[in-house]
Amino acid sequence: MRTVSILGVTGSVGQSTVQVIEELRGQGAEIAVEAVTAGGNLSVLADACRRLQPKFAVVADAAQLGAAREALAGLNVEVGAGPSALEEAGARPSDWVMSAIVGAAGLHPTMAAVRRGATVALANKECLVCAGPLFIEAAAKHGAQLLPVDSEHNAIFQVLTHPARVEKLTLTASGGPFRTSSHETIAAATPDEACAHPRWRMGRKISVDSATLMNKGLELIEASYLFGFPSEMIDVIVHPESVVHSFVHYVDGSVLAQLGSPDMRIPIAFALTWPDRAQVSTPRLDLATLGSLTFEAPDTAKFPALKVCREALKRGALATTALSAANEVAVEAFLDGRIRFLDICRIVEDSLSALEGNGAASIAKSPTSFDEVAAVDQAARDAARRIAGSLAAA
Ligand SMILES: NC(=O)c1ccc[n+]([C@@H]2O[C@H](COP(=O)([O-])OP(=O)(O)OC[C@H]3O[C@@H](n4cnc5c(N)ncnc54)[C@H](OP(=O)(O)O)[C@@H]3O)[C@@H](O)[C@H]2O)c1
Known part of the structure; x- marks a missing residue:
């Protein structure tokens, strides 16, 4: 029996995690759910509780405790609300914790899991960007296993066979919805246009970050803290098909990459079943149908965020x-x-x-x-x- 918790169960990554758990349970895997958390979406939280039967469910806003109790009535789940309950969700005993709250709000609940030495599937990149060295030190001190879920970092993790022999890493970037747009179009972009990502269905914050390329800058910082390489050893390349999820270049000229359809259930399933793997019904990669994979240098004049992130990391x-x-x-x-x-x-x-x-x-x-x-x-x-x-x- 494996016990898991999902921080941010109502979000895009959280919901994909629910799907993977249900699929594995359907194959006979014994997965018990200890805790789930939401920002404020009580109907999706109630649906997740019905499907997963967790012991503890938390809503972020303390003022929503009454409403949450009402929404979860009859589901046989203890209900909490507010920052300390969010941290408790990370601290409660579970083998594996999905960190999928968006933004710095995810830091303390995730740290609660790190401090008890849990295996932490890390989707929330802002934890590392916000407190990278302290986060990594704490994971080492408490014996927490960090498993990157961001597809690029998950790809690197999968092929990082010889960390001491790495020449450089290359993070791939889809280029976002405005990759080929004119300056005028970008200047006039609406929130809905910025959130219309060509490859990935994601929450609105990360979708906007992808459109500005800030997401790739945050990922550059995340990769630096997570894998211990300086900014100069991490390149970014635009790859609109989002099939190659990143590259590791070794000192002998070998380049290893992980490929797959752009579907977050792949890195989530990897993290959930690591160090094993399991059958998951994600779309299979069909390279012959795709025909070609393309790559281009990022346009840092049009998308300055990448440069701003690189400079901050150096500072x-x-x-x-x-x-x-x-x-x-x-x-x-x-x-x-x-x-x-x-x-x-x-x-x-x-x-x-x-x-x-x-x-x-x-x-x-x-x-x-x-x-x-x-x-x-x-x-x-x-x-x-x-x-x-x-x-x-x-
Ligand atoms: N989506 C992806 O494909 C993807 C890929 C790689 C990495 N990531 C990273 O994974 C994280 C989650 O992304 P997402 O796309 O799943 O975001 P999302 O769909 O916006 O979901 C965010 C989750 O965080 C919860 N939340 C929001 N504000 C909160 C607060 N103040 N306190 C506690 N919980 C709060 C939301 O709850 P409510 O919905 O109930 O408000 C929801 O459960 C981000 O850090 C993102 O960069 C996402």
């Missing part, structure tokens, strides 16, 4: 904390229709400059504590809100 880990926080605020402002698409990256850059300029706490260094991470995260959010406010008013 220091608190710079990536600030970058991720400012980006969350900017994406939310864009999705709410308060700023334009091209303002997102500008807000991130200006927030980093504002934090560097105030001199109070340098961000060009690694954090020494989670309190320091929280302080820089808050300062970056404040700066980003100020800048977004002035852009919205202009």
Whole structure:
């Protein structure tokens, strides 16, 4: 019997995880569910509870406790609400935890799982971008096994046979919905256009990040912390078909890659069954039908976010904390229709400059504590809100 918990069960990755669990249970696998969490979507949370029968279900907003109890009545599940209940969901005993809350909100619940030495399937990249060195140190100290679920990092994990003999990594990027769009089209992009990803069905925040290419920058930072390689050893290449999920180049000239249809159930199933594998009914790759796979260099003039992320990574880990926080605020402002698409990256850059300029706490260094991470995260959010406010008013 395997026990699992799903942080962010109502989201895109969370729902794909539910599907994989149901399919494996259908084949006779014994998978018990300890805890599931939601942001605020009570109907999807109730549906997940009906299907998975967890012991504990949590909603993020403490004020929703009563509504959550009502929505989950009769499902024989203990109900919690608020930040401490989210952390409890990560802390409760389970062998495996899917970390699929979006944004820095996922950090503390995921850390609760890391601190008890769980196997953590990491979809939430913001945990690492926000607190990379502390997160990795804690995983090593408590013996937590991190299994990357982001398809690119999952691909690297699968073919990273000789970490000491790596020459470089190459992350593949789909290029997003605006890869071939003109500057004018991009400047006028609406939230729905930015969320219409050509290959992946994802939550709205990561969809906007994919459109700005910030997602690839966040993934560059994630890969650096996760696998321990500097920015100079990590390349990005645009691959619109999203079939090759990344490359590892070795010192002897060999290049290893993992391929598969763009379907998150593949890396999720890999993480759930690791170190084994299981039969999962994901779309099979048919290269003859596809005919060709194409690659091109990213256009950093059109999509500056990648460069901004690379520079932040070089500056220091608190710079990536600030970058991720400012980006969350900017994406939310864009999705709410308060700023334009091209303002997102500008807000991130200006927030980093504002934090560097105030001199109070340098961000060009690694954090020494989670309190320091929280302080820089808050300062970056404040700066980003100020800048977004002035852009919205202009
Ligand atoms: N989707 C993908 O294909 C994909 C691929 C690779 C990596 N990732 C990463 O995986 C993470 C999740 O992505 P997603 O696409 O699944 O996002 P999503 O569909 O937006 O789902 C996000 C999940 O987080 C919950 N949530 C939102 N705000 C919260 C808060 N303040 N506190 C607690 N829970 C909160 C949501 O709950 P409600 O829905 O109930 O509000 C939902 O369960 C992201 O970090 C993303 O970068 C996603």
